[in-house]
Amino acid sequence: MNVVKVGLLGLGTVGGGTVNVLAKNSEDISRRTGCQIVVSKASVRDLRRSRICETDGIELTANPQDIIDDAEIQIVVELMGGEEPAKTLILAALKQGKHVVTANKALIANHGNELFAEASRNNVVLAYEAAIAGGIPIVKVMREGLTANRIEWLAGIINGTANFILTEMRDKGSAFADVLKQAQDLGYAEADPRYDVEGIDAAHKLCILASLAFGVSLNFEKVYTEGISKITPLDVTYAEELGYRIKHLGVARKNATGIEMRVHPTLIPEKRLIANVDGVMNAVVVKGNAVGPTLYYGTGAGAEATASAVIADVIDICRQLESANILPALGFLDEQLQDLESLSIEDVETAFYLRISVQDTTGVMAAITSALANNSISIEAILQKEVAEQGANTDVILLTDSVIEKSMTQALQDIEALDSTNGSVIRIRVESLQ
Ligand code: NAP
Ligand code: HSE
Numbered sequence: 001m002n003v004v005k006v007g008l009l010g011l012g013t014v015g016g017g018t019v020n021v022l023a024k025n026s027e028d029i030s031r032r033t034g035c036q037i038v039v040s041k042a043s044v045r046d047l048r049r050s051r052i053c054e055t056d057g058i059e060l061t062a063n064p065q066d067i068i069d070d071a072e073i074q075i076v077v078e079l080m081g082g083e084e085p086a087k088t089l090i091l092a093a094l095k096q097g098k099h100v101v102t103a104n105k106a107l108i109a110n111h112g113n114e115l116f117a118e119a120s121r122n123n124v125v126l127a128y129e130a131a132i133a134g135g136i137p138i139v140k141v142m143r144e145g146l147t148a149n150r151i152e153w154l155a156g157i158i159n160g161t162a163n164f165i166l167t168e169m170r171d172k173g174s175a176f177a178d179v180l181k182q183a184q185d186l187g188y189a190e191a192d193p194r195y196d197v198e199g200i201d202a203a204h205k206l207c208i209l210a211s212l213a214f215g216v217s218l219n220f221e222k223v224y225t226e227g228i229s230k231i232t233p234l235d236v237t238y239a240e241e242l243g244y245r246i247k248h249l250g251v252a253r254k255n256a257t258g259i260e261m262r263v264h265p266t267l268i269p270e271k272r273l274i275a276n277v278d279g280v281m282n283a284v285v286v287k288g289n290a291v292g293p294t295l296y297y298g299t300g301a302g303a304e305a306t307a308s309a310v311i312a313d314v315i316d317i318c319r320q321l322e323s324a325n326i327l328p329a330l331g332f333l334d335e336q337l338q339d340l341e342s343l344s345i346e347d348v349e350t351a352f353y354l355r356i357s358v359q360d361t362t363g364v365m366a367a368i369t370s371a372l373a374n375n376s377i378s379i380e381a382i383l384q385k386e387v388a389e390q391g392a393n394t395d396v397i398l399l400t401d402s403v404i405e406k407s408m409t410q411a412l413q414d415i416e417a418l419d420s421t422n423g424s425v426i427r428i429r430v431e432s433l434q
């Protein structure tokens with residue numbers, strides 16, 4: 001049987017998971033590919049560190065260039081993370097005619113245009129299934145399964161760590177910092193966990209999904225990014241009272257004027273399937289104009305779930321080694337990528353949840369509702385917490401109809417300027433996902 005040698009750049013959570021899954025499923029994988037996939041070398045920073053996988057038969061090196069220079073290695077799998085030295089190593093591998101698989105969404109979102117062009121010049125594959133939504137084969141869905149459709153919009157829970165934190169806060173009332181620590185211990189979080197908590201990791205993934213959906217070049221700077229760090233247990237409770245769940249959602253939509261790309265905490269009606277995606281699970285809804293809405297669900301982070309996506313890419317390459325048939329990196333022919341305008345968040349239309357801390361004085365509700373009405377914002381629902389005495393502080397919770405963001409920004413400035421309002425108004429966008 002043909003042997004295909006693979007070199008791993010990185011042997012941490014995902015690298016170790018990849019070795020383990022290749023070992024336990026080797027028979028099925030060989031039956032599927034007709035070849036034997038062998039990890040011959042792996043590079044790490046610390047040669048003495050213990051590994052989650054067996055390393056017998058794998059030559060460990062502290063010099064990643066050894067892998068690029070090994071003429072027998074046909075596929076380089078980059079699982080070290082970060083932008084450098086990963087980018088330089090991948091470019092070097094592509095230039096040497098090696099196929100590359102990566103799970104590095106930061107790298108693809110920020111430098112994918114350049115990397116894909118280099119892969120194309122050298123007639124090799126740069127595959128990145130594991131970069132989005134862990135084990136869910138969403139790149140394959142977008143590049144192959146849904147190619148008959150014009151994609152209208154997609155929305156997804158695409159960061160396992162953030163979803164795990166929100167779920168534990170809601171179900172167990174756990175403190176934010178404790179749950180983040182658990183996510184790190186389980187291997188879900190990024191090396192810098194601010195990427196998970198501040199929405200940057202989800203923004204990387206959304207940027208790639210939007211390019212796959214709409215056939216545009218990668219444009220990470222245009223993704224509006226808000227994380228979950230300001231979500232309090234109070235908002236989680238109020239949202240539940242109104243029949244909603246708070247999820248960290250990525251949304252990409254194409255309309256007549258351009259495309260919107262945004263990640264932020266979002267209220268979703270609790271009866272939607274995606275509102276019930278909990279823990280480290282991810283889900284992506286894709287709306288095609290022929291098929292309608294479709295939903296993809298699975299484990300969003302962790303060693304073996306991510307390895308499943310990494311190895312699927314390796315297997316695809318093994319199958320392609322025999323043919324010259326290479327799929328376009330973003331699913332559209334390179335020369336057909338369009339230059340569509342990316343909308344500013346101020347031009348995006350959504351409904352809103354507002355939490356306004358006020359002194360409960362006569363006329364306060366009238367002042368708030370007229371500030372909204374003056375900006376043509378209608379109210380869908382109101383919750384007001386009772387207070388023991390007139391003049392005490394209380395929360396007013398409002399759900400609004402859909403409104404252009406800039407009108408909401410103006411209304412909130414007007415509300416925050418009222419004598420009876422305490423501090424800033426909390427606003428969370430609402431998506432009905434219909
Ligand atoms: P990790 O556990 O920190 O592993 C990183 C590996 O790369 C380690 O073996 C480390 O060596 C090596 N490494 C890191 N920086 C290096 C450098 N500058 N030079 C040489 N070696 C270096 O990370 P991970 O969680 O497996 O994530 C790897 C990639 O997969 C990242 O791009 C991440 O975003 C992506 N990803 C992760 C998950 C997940 O659930 N963890 C899911 C999807 C995608 P040492 O072991 O010696 O320190
Ligand atoms: N840190 C990422 C997450 C890993 O939690 O979703 C998977 O991409």
